[in-house]
Amino acid sequence: MPIHSFLTERHQVCTHPPHRLHIEHYGCPQGVPILCVHGGPGGDSDSQRVLKLGLFDLEKHHIVFFDQRGCGKSAPFAECGKNTPMHTVRDMELLRKHFGWKRMILFGGSYGTSLIVLYTIAYPQRVIKSSSTCYALCI
Numbered sequence: 001m002p003i004h005s006f007l008t009e010r011h012q013v014c015t016h017p018p019h020r021l022h023i024e025h026y027g028c029p030q031g032v033p034i035l036c037v038h039g040g041p042g043g044d045s046d047s048q049r050v051l052k053l054g055l056f057d058l059e060k061h062h063i064v065f066f067d068q069r070g071c072g073k074s075a076p077f078a079e080c081g082k083n084t085p086m087h088t089v090r091d092m093e094l095l096r097k098h099f100g101w102k103r104m105i106l107f108g109g110s111y112g113t114s115l116i117v118l119y120t121i122a123y124p125q126r127v128i129k130s131s132s133t134c135y136a137l138c139i
Contacts, residue, residue, distance in 0.1 A: 006051075006058040013098055015069065015091050016082050022073035023095070024065045026051065027058040032128075033101040034063045035092060039110030044072025055107075066095060089119045096126060109133035 006027055012020040024047050034056065038045045045065035056063050067074040069083040069091065092115070096104055105128045106116045113132040120127050 012075070013066075013095065015094060016087070018076055018079065019069045019082065020075045021069070021091060021095075022067040022075075026063045026065075027056065027061045029062050031060050031062040033096075033099065033104040034061050035095060035104050035106055036063060036065045037092070037106060037108030037112035037115050038065075038068065038071070039108070039112050040068065040071055041111055042071055043111070062099075064095065064099065066091070085115060085118055088115050089122055092119050093123055093126070096123075102126075103128045106130040107132070 008025050008027070008029055010022075010024050012022055014020050022045075024045065026047065036045060036047070036050060044067045047065040050065070051058075051063075068088050070077060070079040092106075103126050106119060107130070108116050109132055116130045116132060120130060
């Protein structure tokens with residue numbers, strides 16, 4: 001079955017004005033929650049590339065991709081005000097609450113790995129486990 005058939009929704013979530021995060025979720029809305037954290041800074045979530053890796057079971061997982069502040073399809077594009085690693089960590093927590101998840105799996109690579117580490121330090125009780133495709137710790 002094509003990946004696009006597992007797309008459940010695309011929308012934006014307002015964080016701290018003027019920032020709005022672009023969100024895409026795939027898979028089973030009642031499935032195990034996975035938040036994907038892209039590299040960068042300045043990159044985008046590139047959900048299709050990640051999903052083509054075949055790492056997730058789209059019938060068992062609820063996978064959420066988000067473009068970080070100022071990145072990808074988030075608005076406003078390239079906005080650097082109120083845009084630090086800790087702002088992104090707070091955005092990750094906002095997304096967890098937005099979806100009503102008690103705990104979640106964190107997946108990411110490159111700079112996303114640094115954000116996953118920061119989130120896990122700030123909210124250890126909210127993380128089921130984390131997985132990274134490479135390490136680029138720049139904290």
